[in-house]
Amino acid sequence: MHNIIPIFVIIPLAGAFLTSLIGKKVKGVPDMLGNLSTACLLIASLLSISFVSKCGVLVYKVGAWVPPIGITMVMDGFTSFMLVTVNLVAFLVTVYSVNYMEKFTSKWTFYTLFLLMLAGMNGVIVTGDMFNLFVFMEIASVASYALVAFGTEEEELEASFKYLIMSTVGSLFVLLGIVFMYSYTSTLNMADMAAVLTQKGAGNITLFTGVLFLMGFGLKAAIVPFHAWLPDAHPSAPAPISAMLSGVLIKSLGIYTIARIFYNVFGMGAKFTEVLLIFGALSMVVGALLASGQWDFKRLLAYSSISQIGYIILGLAIGTPLAILGALFHLFNHSVFKSLLFLNSGALEYATGTRDMRLMGGLKEKMPVTGRTSFIASMSIAGVPPFNGFFSKLIIIFAAVQAGYIGYAFLAALVSVVTLAYFATVQKNVFFGSPSGALTASDGKVTKKWDDIKEPPVFMKVPVIILAIICIFGGLLIAPRFSQNFLKAATDALMAGKDYAATVFGGLGL
Amino acid sequence: MNNKKEAAVPDPNKGMTIIVKTITRLTVGLILLYGIYILSHGHVSPGGGFAGGVIVALSFIHIMLAFGKDVALKKLSMRAASFFESLGALLFLLIAVIGFTGGSFFLNFFADKGEPFKLFSAGIIPLCNIAISLKVGAGLFSIFVILVMLKFTVDGKKGN
Numbered sequence: 001m002h003n004i005i006p007i008f009v010i011i012p013l014a015g016a017f018l019t020s021l022i023g024k025k026v027k028g029v030p031d032m033l034g035n036l037s038t039a040c041l042l043i044a045s046l047l048s049i050s051f052v053s054k055c056g057v058l059v060y061k062v063g064a065w066v067p068p069i070g071i072t073m074v075m076d077g078f079t080s081f082m083l084v085t086v087n088l089v090a091f092l093v094t095v096y097s098v099n100y101m102e103k104f105t106s107k108w109t110f111y112t113l114f115l116l117m118l119a120g121m122n123g124v125i126v127t128g129d130m131f132n133l134f135v136f137m138e139i140a141s142v143a144s145y146a147l148v149a150f151g152t153e154e155e156e157l158e159a160s161f162k163y164l165i166m167s168t169v170g171s172l173f174v175l176l177g178i179v180f181m182y183s184y185t186s187t188l189n190m191a192d193m194a195a196v197l198t199q200k201g202a203g204n205i206t207l208f209t210g211v212l213f214l215m216g217f218g219l220k221a222a223i224v225p226f227h228a229w230l231p232d233a234h235p236s237a238p239a240p241i242s243a244m245l246s247g248v249l250i251k252s253l254g255i256y257t258i259a260r261i262f263y264n265v266f267g268m269g270a271k272f273t274e275v276l277l278i279f280g281a282l283s284m285v286v287g288a289l290l291a292s293g294q295w296d297f298k299r300l301l302a303y304s305s306i307s308q309i310g311y312i313i314l315g316l317a318i319g320t321p322l323a324i325l326g327a328l329f330h331l332f333n334h335s336v337f338k339s340l341l342f343l344n345s346g347a348l349e350y351a352t353g354t355r356d357m358r359l360m361g362g363l364k365e366k367m368p369v370t371g372r373t374s375f376i377a378s379m380s381i382a383g384v385p386p387f388n389g390f391f392s393k394l395i396i397i398f399a400a401v402q403a404g405y406i407g408y409a410f411l412a413a414l415v416s417v418v419t420l421a422y423f424a425t426v427q428k429n430v431f432f433g434s435p436s437g438a439l440t441a442s443d444g445k446v447t448k449k450w451d452d453i454k455e456p457p458v459f460m461k462v463p464v465i466i467l468a469i470i471c472i473f474g475g476l477l478i479a480p481r482f483s484q485n486f487l488k489a490a491t492d493a494l495m496a497g498k499d500y501a502a503t504v505f506g507g508l509g510l
Numbered sequence: 511m512n513n514k515k516e517a518a519v520p521d522p523n524k525g526m527t528i529i530v531k532t533i534t535r536l537t538v539g540l541i542l543l544y545g546i547y548i549l550s551h552g553h554v555s556p557g558g559g560f561a562g563g564v565i566v567a568l569s570f571i572h573i574m575l576a577f578g579k580d581v582a583l584k585k586l587s588m589r590a591a592s593f594f595e596s597l598g599a600l601l602f603l604l605i606a607v608i609g610f611t612g613g614s615f616f617l618n619f620f621a622d623k624g625e626p627f628k629l630f631s632a633g634i635i636p637l638c639n640i641a642i643s644l645k646v647g648a649g650l651f652s653i654f655v656i657l658v659m660l661k662f663t664v665d666g667k668k669g670n
Contacts, residue, residue, distance in 0.1 A: 003610065003615075006615040010603065010606075010607060010615075013599070013603055014600070014603055016599075017596045017599040017600045017603070018596075018600065020592070020595075020596045021593065021596040021597065021600065060614075060615070061614065062614070062615055062616050063609065063614060063615065063616035063617050063618065064612075064613065064614040064617050
């Protein structure tokens, strides 16, 4: 049963290098290998839920070296929750890419980089070693720089370069933080580090390292003062990659690491809580306000990601079990509807050749599937009742009120209204309203005739339909029957706080 | 061997001066051998797969600097470099996965690990070093070639 843990790194790595080895010559192999790898990963991650529910925490000793000397991989409720989120989106995105990536020349490069990025993300999630986490984070980040620049147009290269510089600075902060922690605790194993910190007491060095980690991982998560790379990088990437970046990359490299380190290694203190609360609220408000002014569909979605990340950080900062449950639920929901919206934006660009919402209009007649799914996603992200986004936002706001943060609860509700406003604008401008006879660019050139616009091919429709169904029925995940092993297990893993160390060393004996 | 190398030089005006070329011809084999020495003794002395791979790549880059990129690419084409890069990574992963036969990922699965400080010892570590050096060497060479090619196209655009 333990052997399932390294699988999450082995499959994408093997898939990536096999694709680059044989995918160049044989057509169809990259598609097949890419989809096969992600499908296996999805099945494995679903299996991991039942394993965790049966055995509690699984700990894997890499190379049979005994921790804290060797590297460990740890799988608890939070890990399996994140694995399901990441691999679900990754699988649907690879299905979508089969048709979408036809317009680019080298599909095998795309799948190689994509699977490397996935290997990095899964590695970050399963590892139990601080330095290993850094290495996997860099694998995912470096692959994503190349993917952002995939179109090699001027705008994309600029965005990628900006992303590269900022993200590298973030990584350096993380590395510096790890160096300080290593010098203080003399260990790199996360569980052991937590144990030593409890024993030695958290001094000023923990606070300083906390700030470094907050800057580094906060930059990866695009929390507001560190968000400047995201609105350029996410729209520039090809649509499936935008969906991956906004849907899961910022969460696995940013949110997951922040939650894991601050809750399970450092132990959440009052100072960290306060900083995270302010950052969360700031991201929420600034992201929403900036999003309302955008005419570029993908840029609007990118700003909206910042705003929704704010909700998750806010929930994590409040720190009551209910708030964490809400934050994790919102994390899952956001990765579903944001990747759905980005995939929709890809379908729109595929059909109309533009991302400018002023040029579109009345497209719901021409593209019924895209229109309906994007309506569902827009309503979910705005928090309209029957959809999943409503429940997660409701839980976060409830938890904020319960914990006595009335102001933050009010802000969260207000931002939700702003979100509804700008997504209503999107719906009106793109899908409803009067059809514009032809799509004309600003210089008067016709990009696409009205009659030529049609629904994208089948592989681009199936994933969005599946994601829309998850949006509709996602609210059921908080029903006790489903949440027990999924959301509840993840929340418990975080709420255990510094008992993480004892649990991990206890899990070794199994 | 000397004759062969001279036959590989298509244009005496390309690349650097005759002094550099002659010295390159003398040293490049030694550099390659030194790289192989470093990577194969990685487990008993300082060095290892990464350092060895870099030195092996440097020997090819050395040829490119002295004789121009056509000569170097004739020795090791881009296609071969990219093949070796993928192969290196897959070999490394394969060695790690074979560890499962003994029950664990990355397990040093040789029952007899040999004597310390002997060349044929330490189980999978020399094998891993070879895989890493393939990946690093081919990767570094590819990066260098791509940077060289990029410069050429930019110059071409300026000329127009």
